[in-house]
Every structure is written in structure tokens, then in C-alpha cells.
Amino acid sequence: MLTLTLKTALTVPLEAEVLSPDVLAPLAHDAIRALPVMLGKRQHRLDEHFDITGDGSEEIEVRGDLTKVKWIGRAMTRGRLRVVGNAGMHLGAYMKGGAIEVTGNVTDWLGGEMSGGTIHVRGNAGGQLGSAYRGGMSGMSGGQILVEGTAGIEIGMRMKRGLIAIRGPVRDFAGLQMKGGTIVLMSGAEQRTGAWMVRGTIISLKPLKLMPTFASACSYNPSFLGVYAKHLAAHGFALPPASEGGYRRHVGDASVPGKGEILVWHPHAAT
Amino acid sequence: MLRITGGKVYDPKNGVRGEIRDVCIAGGKIVSDVPPHARTIDASGMIVFPGGVDVHTHVAGAALNFARGLIPEQHRKSRPIFHTPQCRAGLAGSTPTTFATGYVYAGMGWTTANEAAVPILSAKHTHEELADTPIIDKCCCVLMANNEIILDLLETAEFERAKQVAAWQVWAAKAYGVKAVNPGGVAGWKWGKDCKGLNEPVPGYKNVTPRSIIKALADIIDQLALPHPLHIHCNNLGAPGNYTTTLETMKALEGNRAHMAHLQYHSYGGDDWFTMKSASVPIAEYFNAHPNLTCDAGAVLFGDTVTITADGPWQHLLYELTGRKWGNLDVENETGCGVVPYVYKEKNLVNAIQWAVGLELLLLITDPWRVCLTTDHPNGATFWRYPEIVRLLMDREFRKEQLKHIPEKVLSRIVLPDLDREYTLSEIAIITSAGPARTLGLAQKGHLGIGADADVAVFNERKDAMEMFSYPRFVIKSGQLIIEEGELRNSIEGSQFASKPTYDSAIEDYLRPLFSQHYTMSFENYPVTEECVHGLNVHQCGSCTQPG
Amino acid sequence: MSCTLGEVKNRADFIIYWGGNPAECHPRHFTRYTLTQKGKFLPRGRKDRTMVLVDIRETMSAKAADIFLQVRPGKDFEMLTILRALVKNQKVRAEAAAETGLTLEQLQDLVNRMKAAKFGVLFFGMGLSMTRGKHMNSAAALTLAAELNAFTKFVAMPMRGHGNVTGADVVMRYTLSYPFGINMSRGYPRFNPGEYSTVDLLVRGDTDATIVIGADPGATMPKPAIEHLKRTPTIVLDPKVTHTSKLSRVHFTTAATGISAPGTAYRMDEVPLPLRPALKSPYLTDEEVLKRIITALQKKPAWQPAVKGGEQIA
Numbered sequence A: 001m002l003t004l005t006l007k008t009a010l011t012v013p014l015e016a017e018v019l020s021p022d023v024l025a026p027l028a029h030d031a032i033r034a035l036p037v038m039l040g041k042r043q044h045r046l047d048e049h050f051d052i053t054g055d056g057s058e059e060i061e062v063r064g065d066l067t068k069v070k071w072i073g074r075a076m077t078r079g080r081l082r083v084v085g086n087a088g089m090h091l092g093a094y095m096k097g098g099a100i101e102v103t104g105n106v107t108d109w110l111g112g113e114m115s116g117g118t119i120h121v122r123g124n125a126g127g128q129l130g131s132a133y134r135g136g137m138s139g140m141s142g143g144q145i146l147v148e149g150t151a152g153i154e155i156g157m158r159m160k161r162g163l164i165a166i167r168g169p170v171r172d173f174a175g176l177q178m179k180g181g182t183i184v185l186m187s188g189a190e191q192r193t194g195a196w197m198v199r200g201t202i203i204s205l206k207p208l209k210l211m212p213t214f215a216s217a218c219s220y221n222p223s224f225l226g227v228y229a230k231h232l233a234a235h236g237f238a239l240p241p242a243s244e245g246g247y248r249r250h251v252g253d254a255s256v257p258g259k260g261e262i263l264v265w266h267p268h269a270a271t
Numbered sequence B: 001m002l003r004i005t006g007g008k009v010y011d012p013k014n015g016v017r018g019e020i021r022d023v024c025i026a027g028g029k030i031v032s033d034v035p036p037h038a039r040t041i042d043a044s045g046m047i048v049f050p051g052g053v054d055v056h057t058h059v060a061g062a063a064l065n066f067a068r069g070l071i072p073e074q075h076r077k078s079r080p081i082f083h084t085p086q087c088r089a090g091l092a093g094s095t096p097t098t099f100a101t102g103y104v105y106a107g108m109g110w111t112t113a114n115e116a117a118v119p120i121l122s123a124k125h126t127h128e129e130l131a132d133t134p135i136i137d138k139c140c141c142v143l144m145a146n147n148e149i150i151l152d153l154l155e156t157a158e159f160e161r162a163k164q165v166a167a168w169q170v171w172a173a174k175a176y177g178v179k180a181v182n183p184g185g186v187a188g189w190k191w192g193k194d195c196k197g198l199n200e201p202v203p204g205y206k207n208v209t210p211r212s213i214i215k216a217l218a219d220i221i222d223q224l225a226l227p228h229p230l231h232i233h234c235n236n237l238g239a240p241g242n243y244t245t246t247l248e249t250m251k252a253l254e255g256n257r258a259h260m261a262h263l264q265y266h267s268y269g270g271d272d273w274f275t276m277k278s279a280s281v282p283i284a285e286y287f288n289a290h291p292n293l294t295c296d297a298g299a300v301l302f303g304d305t306v307t308i309t310a311d312g313p314w315q316h317l318l319y320e321l322t323g324r325k326w327g328n329l330d331v332e333n334e335t336g337c338g339v340v341p342y343v344y345k346e347k348n349l350v351n352a353i354q355w356a357v358g359l360e361l362l363l364l365i366t367d368p369w370r371v372c373l374t375t376d377h378p379n380g381a382t383f384w385r386y387p388e389i390v391r392l393l394m395d396r397e398f399r400k401e402q403l404k405h406i407p408e409k410v411l412s413r414i415v416l417p418d419l420d421r422e423y424t425l426s427e428i429a430i431i432t433s434a435g436p437a438r439t440l441g442l443a444q445k446g447h448l449g450i451g452a453d454a455d456v457a458v459f460n461e462r463k464d465a466m467e468m469f470s471y472p473r474f475v476i477k478s479g480q481l482i483i484e485e486g487e488l489r490n491s492i493e494g495s496q497f498a499s500k501p502t503y504d505s506a507i508e509d510y511l512r513p514l515f516s517q518h519y520t521m522s523f524e525n526y527p528v529t530e531e532c533v534h535g536l537n538v539h540q541c542g543s544c545t546q547p548g
Numbered sequence C: 001m002s003c004t005l006g007e008v009k010n011r012a013d014f015i016i017y018w019g020g021n022p023a024e025c026h027p028r029h030f031t032r033y034t035l036t037q038k039g040k041f042l043p044r045g046r047k048d049r050t051m052v053l054v055d056i057r058e059t060m061s062a063k064a065a066d067i068f069l070q071v072r073p074g075k076d077f078e079m080l081t082i083l084r085a086l087v088k089n090q091k092v093r094a095e096a097a098a099e100t101g102l103t104l105e106q107l108q109d110l111v112n113r114m115k116a117a118k119f120g121v122l123f124f125g126m127g128l129s130m131t132r133g134k135h136m137n138s139a140a141a142l143t144l145a146a147e148l149n150a151f152t153k154f155v156a157m158p159m160r161g162h163g164n165v166t167g168a169d170v171v172m173r174y175t176l177s178y179p180f181g182i183n184m185s186r187g188y189p190r191f192n193p194g195e196y197s198t199v200d201l202l203v204r205g206d207t208d209a210t211i212v213i214g215a216d217p218g219a220t221m222p223k224p225a226i227e228h229l230k231r232t233p234t235i236v237l238d239p240k241v242t243h244t245s246k247l248s249r250v251h252f253t254t255a256a257t258g259i260s261a262p263g264t265a266y267r268m269d270e271v272p273l274p275l276r277p278a279l280k281s282p283y284l285t286d287e288e289v290l291k292r293i294i295t296a297l298q299k300k301p302a303w304q305p306a307v308k309g310g311e312q313i314a
Helices: A029-033 A224-234 B062-070 B072-076 B098-107 B120-131 B148-155 B159-172 B185-189 B210-224 B243-252 B280-288 B312-322 B349-364 B383-394 B396-403 B408-413 B425-440 B465-470 B507-518 C005-011 C028-034 C076-087 C094-100 C104-116 C135-148 C165-176 C198-204 C223-231 C243-247 C286-298
Strands: A002-006 A036-039 A042-045 A050-053 A059-063 A080-084 A099-102 A118-121 A141-147 A161-166 A182-185 A201-204 A215-220 A245-252 A260-267 B002-005 B008-011 B016-020 B023-026 B029-031 B039-042 B046-050 B052-057 B110-118 B137-143 B177-181 B230-233 B258-260 B293-296 B303-309 B327-331 B335-344 B456-460 B474-477 B480-484 B496-500 B536-540 C014-018 C050-055 C067-070 C119-124 C153-158 C210-213 C234-238 C250-253 C263-266 C272-275
Touching: A029 A050, A161 A224, A182 A224, A215 A260, B002 B474, B008 B425, B016 B425, B046 B425, B052 B383, B052 B425, B062 B120, B062 B303, B062 B335, B062 C165, B098 B110, B098 B383, B098 B474, B098 B480, B098 C165, B110 B120, B110 B177, B110 B425, B120 B137, B120 B159, B120 B496, B120 C165, B120 C263, B120 C272, B148 B159, B148 B210, B148 B507, B159 B177, B159 B210, B159 B496, B159 B507, B177 B210, B210 B230, B210 B243, B243 B258, B243 B280, B280 B349, B293 B425, B335 B349, B349 B383, B349 B408, B383 B396, B383 B425, B383 B465, B456 B465, B507 C005, C005 C028, C005 C119, C005 C153, C014 C104, C028 C119, C050 C104, C067 C104, C076 C094, C076 C104, C076 C135, C094 C104, C119 C135, C135 C153, C165 C263, C198 C223, C223 C243, C234 C243, C234 C286
Parallel strands: A002 A059, A059 A080, A080 A099, A099 A118, A118 A141, A141 A161, A161 A182, A182 A201, A201 A260, B002 B039, B008 B046, B052 B110, B110 B137, B137 B177, B137 B496, B177 B230, B230 B258, B258 B293, B496 B536, C014 C050, C014 C119, C050 C067, C119 C153, C210 C234, C234 C250
Antiparallel strands: A002 A050, A036 A042, A215 A245, A245 A260, B002 B023, B008 B016, B023 B029, B046 B456, B303 B335, B327 B335, B456 B474, B474 B480, C263 C272
């Protein structure tokens, strides 16, 4: 295993796209120490900022408050990356495979335009999680993002495939212009959920304030939910059993016009 | 002072076809000899070309800059130009930044470019961008075929006054030539309409038709003796079956000089998108028989780009076809423009035909002096992909290889598989430099004769033309060594060419009241002042000739 | 979807102002470009035009409007989205529409008028672009205008703040590809509003020095941003002493562009206008101060990244 520990707190962002199993695994200790990172506009060696123990490995642990460290796990395709502490923007952006786990909080653009792999955040996440970058036609196209805490605005913006599950509440525009895939909101969202969505599914276990351009279709307990429920339960995200209630299905966004669906959980009235 | 020795020189204008000889440079010009202490570049095993000249490109101006703002997702994937002591930072990609444009053109041995579409209202802006486009020399064409002051004069048959206005406008914009885009059609687009045929009146007019605009402008330009003929983007761009409109336009231009811009986009047969086919044969046949015409290819290459044209109606159609982003910008009383990001796909029937038609025209037009290599950058492909086209033209086997990638049902709708012609290096020197320089009327460009501007590109001689022309070993611009051993070592400022036709200054008294009525800026702010144009180099046109 | 203001003057028979108060904030807009001007194709001027105002309260501009639509605060995005649906003949429930503060009939009437216009224009102000939803509110306005072009000619234009904001935007685009929110730390331009935009950088405290030219963030930005400006070295170039100057380490008084320094200003429609100074100033221009700073910096060892080439990290 390779362990990197941030030496001192950062005042300006450090860009460290080299912190990825694809880059680190084949390298020996000294080569890892010499890898380039950018502190603001200055190029530094990795070991100027991190205490490094071990040789290149598919198992990497990065420790410290990395809130200002950007691009960790960028475009990684394999291996396991564990962040003990917080992580900065673009964590796992363009990720294709492997797994990232963060024990603390992360900021914006987590898993931006990712196409595969798993990201699991124990704390809170920022905005634009699993989203398309500005101007891009599609956001995440595969893989999954699981967040135990809250998340910010525009999560899953223009996502095409894959799964996002957030245990805490999320802010505005979840699933904005979504094209496919699934977002599970265990604690609901603030407003404008699913705005301008084309296709895809948003499941909310709490009542949602819906856009006026969504039509309420029917009560619904689709069979594919069972598959999701099983998968999510394995990661500790348990959907309530069908015996306790059902989903109301809303279709939109008519402004596109889109055929996305928002499923909102309605528990059976207590008897 | 500089002597390039030992290289095979290609200078078609002066009849030099691959002879090993010295090229000497002093004071920014080609000279007959330089003293022995002058620096010598050993070009053994290399070929020496006059610097490339782009007759039709979109590298500056409000429309292009509008496009830049629309495609951050393409910029993100484009080639970064790093900030260095010699270079300003920027991005290449489908709409290179101004500094990048200069570096990238020079970086492939091209040293002059004609920005093909400038509205007068924002000409000041275009010149600001061109001033920030280093190394290369520049000129531009002002848009006129939808200018409502001109159209109104044609409606009332006041040709002489229209000519005076046109002359005033060329100088007001500090332009070099005149471009007509979809004559009448853009004016119609402002009401959401278009002009398809040449003979229907332009929306909003009774007497003005696309045909009358084309004829009048061609006459005006010939009579004003502008160095570059009317630069025309025909009506009906991009539409299946449009070759008949193109033929009609060429016929209407008999007796005039004219440059047919991006002819590829105007050479389609068929009735709709499903039956579309190549019509390069009838177009090339007519073109070959009419030496009053020149053209540029407007070739298409597969890949990501963004399309920008003053042809608003076409752009709206493209937006509806692709369902992607669309930007439109109409300019008061003068013109409009549309912007749509686009991907040309090998497997797409229409795109494959477009790709073939561009190459067919280049191969079917027999006189290389009259056809220039362009992609209508960035519409068909970005200009830095020209070396790919050069390889396709020079290598029949490579072309055959590429034909295997396109859908089989396209093969019966194109003639490319039947064309065996292979371009020679001399012919490449003509379509990339000597020909476009002649078409533009830039006598000091496109050749290596004594007195020519010392714009020279030196390439390693290689079998793969694409590799050869992508990375010149040396590039000299105005006698300065810019690229050395394949690296950009120096950046200089280029010149801008403008034409000054003769006009009666009384025309301003006619224009002033029209201005306060129809425009939203004051008349005094409208013309571009000479101080605004960096490195201005004025071509004084001969006196107005009367129709004979 | 845009055009120059002359197009509005000559052609626009249907004008919407959304979330702006031009009568008070852009006082010349009505008379010079839009409402009262006689246009080439609108010979009767005001009589040939219909004007709609959409805002959260009845401002002075409402008096000039033919139709005033009072949208409930924070419901602009919903209203624009409903309009997009109605333009495409999609069904919207009357009770859902009511949350905008307007009836479905009012919204349908607006859509009918937009479609029937010969040349429509939608000007949107900061009441739209700077309220909750921000860039998505602007996107909604622009998308609505784009989609209306399937039926008629329709354009949309933002009414921006004071100063030459448009000019900065234009120059950034042609030199660096992007309009704002640009990061140059890797030696080439990168763009990500929210990450690299000034207010976000300052609020997060990601910078260690700031140069402020012709702006006064010390008066307009949120408190954490102002605190960061105080904490780190800040340099101000401005013709007058601003709030930001007072918290900066260095203030340069510069000549006022357009009054005592020449230049080019870009109108909101990106039409460039030459600025001819009427007065002489004892102070240097912004350009001259920056050039001297650059010259001084060039005496230091050249900074450039060691690794050049390769793909962008963006």
C-alpha cells in the first residue's frame, strides 16, 4: 500500500491529478516523490507537499485536509483510492473504473463526466456532482456515486447513465436536463428537481416540490425498483419495502418535452 | 539576411518546379544574392515553398467571437498553447484564439489569411482581433449583398450611387475585397424567410432579386477595379439539389470576374437529404470552361467543429437537423450570422457525400491556379487540418483506403472512387500559395521571385504528405525566422491589406441622414479609422471605369 | 439568439422586458433603441410596437408597458419553463401554473402574442440573472427565444450592469476563448464559473493576491470575499478612491476611460464604439499602469511550467 500524508495546510489550491492509481501504481518510491503538482501557478514536487511511504500500488491512501487539493483520481481506470479526510474539487472527474472512498467531505464537481467506477463519500458533497462540465452535452455516463451526507446544486446535470444516491437532503436543480440514469434522494431536495429532464429516473423518499411542468401520472411500484433496492441495500442505502407504501409517478419536463420520471414515496397512512 | 541553400524549390509562379537552388532574403524581401557572411540555412533533403495563403477563412470578428463563447466544451478538449516568453497563451481547437491563430498558421508554414466576412458595423472589432493575430499578414472582405442601403438603391435602379456607396463602405471598413453571402437571403431571414432561387424578389422588395444583386455587385467591383473579384457565397448553401442555383449564379456572372467561395457546399444533387448526391461533375465542367471564375474548395473533414456563417437561414435549418446548440446574431441593415457546433461523421450519409464532394472538386478542376485549398475554416474543418487534405490529394492509395470507411451506399452517389489524379508538389504549391495569392491580387505574395515578400516555408521531404506539411522545419515571415527546427522561436506583427477605391466624398452627405434614421450609432463612429488598423498597407485602386 | 440594437429599432414589433427596470436603470434604452423610435419597418414608432413587462413588482417601467405581468418572486424560472412548454403545445395544469402568480390564460395569451409577433425581442435584467437559479434563469430566457424561432423571428439579450462589462467579455473571448471565470495558472486558459469566478475564489479564499481594475468588489461582494481582500495584498486601479481602495495595500488613481483616456467601449449588443477623450488627465491610463507592472515583472526570472504540451487538465 502507498500512503501520502499532506504536510501542511494549503493557502491556495494544489492540483494533483497524479494522485491516481493509474499514475502511481507502476512507479517506485523515488519516482512518486518527484511527480509534478501545481501549487497555484508554480510547479512543485509531490514530496514537497506530502510525506510518502511505500511504493507504487493499486491501493492508495491519502491523508489530511485535502479540501484545496483538486483532481484527485482524475480519469482513473483501476485500483482503490481512499481519502482519510476531506477532498477538493473534481475528485474522480472523468473516472472510468476502480473505487474512491472519502471519509470526510468533498466539494464541487465530484465524479464530473465519469463513465465507470464507484465513489463513496461518508461526509457531505458539493454541487455539480456527476454533472457535465460547462457546455458539455452529457454528464456521468456510468458508475455510481454514493453520498452519506448532503449535496449541493445541479447534481447529475445532463447525466446519461449510472446511479447517484444521496442520504442527506440536496439543493436546487437535482437531475437538471437529465438524459438517463437514476438519482435516489433519501431525504428529498429543495426545489426544481428534474427541471428540463429528458429521460431518466429520480426517486425521492421525501415529498418534493415539483416543477409546474410535471404531470402526475399514477401510483406505481415498478419491478426494476426491486433490483435497485437490492443493489442499494448492499451499500447501506435501504429503500422502504413495498408493504409500507408506494410511489407516485410524475412525468416531465413538458417544456423539453421530456419523458423523465420522478417517483415520490408515499407511505401507507398509519392505521 | 538569410540564404536557404540545398533545398528543392517550388515556385510555380516563376516556373520553378523542384530545382535545387538558393533562396536569398534581405530587408524582408526575396533578393538575388546576399553577402557570404549572411546566415545560411542548410535545406538539403527539404523542400522550399512560398508561404501559404488562405483565400477564405474565418479567424476574427464578431461572429467567430460569438462562436467562441458558445463552445466551452470544445475548448476544454483543444490543444493548449502555453504561455512562454515568445508566446501568449491561448487555445487552438476549432476557433483558435487570436494569438493562437497566428502561431498555428505560421506553425504550418502559412503566412497570409483572408478573413472572409466582415460587417461594417463591427469592422472595428474585427480589426482589433486581427491586430492581436501575430505573424501572419491579413486582409478581409466586407459583407455587402444584404446591405439594405445598397439593396434600396438597387430597388430604385440607382446603380451609380450604389457604386459610390459600395466604394465608400469598402474603405470605411478598411476591407480588401467584397463578399456576397446568400444575396438577399439574409435580408429575408430577418423576417424569418430565405431566398432559394435567383429570380424571386427578396422579401421586402419588388424589383431586387438575388440575381440582380449578384450582377450589380460584380459590376461594381470590376468597375472599382478592386484587386480581388466579387467573393460570392451562393444562395441555397448546403441544400440537396443546390448545384442548379450555383450554375445559374456562375452563368449570371459571365462577363465579370468572380470568386466562388467554398464551392463544396454548393455542389449537391438530389432532391432531399435522402436522395442527396454529388454534383461536382456538372459544376467542375462549367467552371473549367469559364476562366473568369476562381473558387476555393471549402472541403470537409470528419470530426468536431463549429459552423459559422452569415447565412442565418441555413444555420437555423442545421440547428433543427442536429437539435444541438444554436446561436444567431443579426446585424442591423447589413447582415446576420448563425453559429452551430457540428460533428461531421464518416458513417453519416450526408457528411460522407460532403467529404467526397470537396475532394472531387479539387481533383476535377483542371487548372490548379483557379482552385484554392480551404475548408471554409472552421465550417468544414479547422485550418490546421489542411495537411490531411494535401495527403488525400497527393496519395490515391490513401484516398482509396479512406473510402472504405464511408457507408457503401454513398459510393454510387459520388465520383471520388473513379478519380485517379494525384497532385504534384508543384500543384500543391499552387493551390496553397501561388493560386490564392493571384486570386487575391496580392502580387508580392505566393512566390519566391526577386522583390516578393520573404514568406517562406521549408519542409522535410517525406513520403507522407500529411506529416511533411504538418511540421515545417523552418518558417520565415517578412524575412524573419519564426519557426526554427520545428519550434516557434520568434513572434512578430503582421500587416493588414486594405483597398481604397475612388469615390466622390459627396456620398457621405447622402449616407448621413440615412444613418440617423436607420442605425443606432452616429455616422462619425461608423468608419474604422486608419489608426485602428495595425500595419495598414493600402492598395490604391485604379479610377472608376465607366461601363463600356 | 441575438442581434444588434438597430435591428430592434427597425423591426421589433414585440418587446418583452423581464426582471429589469429600464425606465430607471437604462433610461435611454426606450427612446434610443426600442420603444419610441420610429423604425424602418415600424413607421409609427410606439404605436407599431407592443411592450410587455415581467417583474416581481410594479416599477416605473410598468407605466410604459402595454401589458404588465407580475410574477411571484423566485418563480421566473418556473414561468419561463411553462412558456417553453406552451410554445410546444404541451399541456400545463392551471393549478400548477398558478404558483407563478399568473393564470394559465395570461401565460397562454403571452405565448400567442410571442408567436404572432413578426420580430420579437426579450431583454432580461439582473432581476432574472442574479436571483435564485442565476445562470439557469438566463438559460431559460435564451432557450425560450431560440425555440420561438420555429414560429417567428425572436431574439433575447441580457441587460447588463454598468461599465464596459461587455468589452471585457469580448476581449477575454478572443484572446483566451472564454468570457470570464478564467484560470491561467497552468499556462493556458481554463474556464469554470463557480470555481474560477472572482466572487467564488475570494469567498473560498483560494487566492493570495488580487488586482482590481474598474470594479468595486469591496462595496458589492459578500462579507467573506471582502474579508479575504483585506487579509491578502490587494491592488486597485480606479479613477476614484473606492471602497476597495480603502481596504487595499496599493491604490493607483488612473485616467477615466472615455473622459480623459481613449479606448473602445462595447455596447450591450457587442457593437464597438470608439471613446474619444474630452479632457486631459494628470494620471496614467489603466493600460499604462499595467504595462509598467508587466515590464517590472519581466525583470524577474521568467515563470513558466516545466511540463509543456499534453492534454489540458480541465
